[in-house]
Amino acid sequence: MSAELLATSWTTTGPNQTTDGVTRSTLDIRDRARAAAQAGFAGIGFTLEDLEAGLDVISWPDLKRLCDDLGFAYTEVELITDWWTSGDRRQRSDVHRNKLLDAATVLGARQIKIAGEVVKDAVSMPPQTMDLPAWAGELNHLAAQAQDAGTRVALEVLPMSNIADFTEAARLIEAADHACAGLTVDIWHLERGPSTLEDLAGVPGEKVFCVELNDAHREQVGTLLQDTMRNRQLCGEGDFDVRGFISTLQGIGFDGPWGVEIISDVHHSRPLAESLPDVVRTALKQF
Known part of the structure; x- marks a missing residue:
């Protein structure tokens, strides 16, 4: 079985540079798109920082034309935080x-990824506090x-945030009651968080908008944020049950495109x- 793969923004960044707290790729955005297409990806993602x-x-508009010329069927952009709050944070958001x-x-992006309240120095999950009606x-x-x-x-469920549980995230999506509100399901965040494949099997399949594949070793190194940004592995080269993850998502009706998010030094x-042909080869092998 084959599958359509989307290269998430972090998969194609190459070396990153952080200036004034903002992280951007050091590579030409056009070269990233061309390399992703050459490797066989059907789509690509971008952060706002890299787009700017x-x-x-x-x-x-020219980037859109380039993506079309390269044959990409899908694009996505990210990331919105502080969408629930007020004051200066909300103004910036x-x-x-x-x-x-x-x-x-x-x-023509397929989705915009969003996230909850992230605790950057969390070694374990922070308290799962959320005002459900307000959010x-x-x-x-x-x-x-x-x-x-x-x-x-597409709300990304993160173990270093106040929305780490996929069942609770699904409750929020249900309460939001809008056809254009759904979930981003990343295997790393599932494996490092409190939820299981059984929990994931209970999430309404039509509310899974975005899926991200990767792998990692069982043992966490450093904080959750450090571990997710430095130590991910290619699919099949770590300890995660990537095939079981894919099978569970297929069982609730998700059929792609399948994002691949490899972030590591x-x-x-x-x-x-x-690097990108290896990402594609190892991801497709899981199908």
Whole structure:
């Protein structure tokens, strides 16, 4: 069996550079897209930070044309946080939100990924606190804006955030009650969080908008954020049950495209022409 794969933004970044707290790829965004297409990906993702940096070499409409010319059937953009809050944080978030909505419209993005309250120095899961009615209302509003932009929002369930449990995340999506609000399901976050494949099997399949494949060793190294950003493995080269994860998602009706998100010091140090074919080969082997 084959599958359509999407290279998430982090899979193609190569070496990253952080300036004033903002992390961006050091590679030309056009070269990243070309390398992903050459490796066999059917889609590609971008962060807003990389899209804005890429404006030095290519406009968003021209990037859309490049993606079309390369044969990509799917694009996605990320990441919106603080969408539930107020004050200065919300003002900054809304600026970010509006830019991503614009980018999604121009690129024809399949989804915008969003996240909850992340605790960056968490070694284990932070308290799972969430005002369900308030968050559901804000998520409904965000999903309506995404619908107006021709896209949808996919909440990423993160073990270092206040939404780490897939069952609770599904409750939030249900309470938001909007067709354009769904979930991002990453195997790393499932394996490092409290949920199991059995829990995942209980999530409504139509609410899984985005899936991300990868692997890792059983033992966590450092904080959750450090571990997820430095130590991921190619599919099949770690201890995760990647095939069981895929089978569970297929069982609830998810049929792709399947995102692949490889984030590690080793992966990012390799040229894309070498690393991305390995990402595709090892991911497809799981099917």
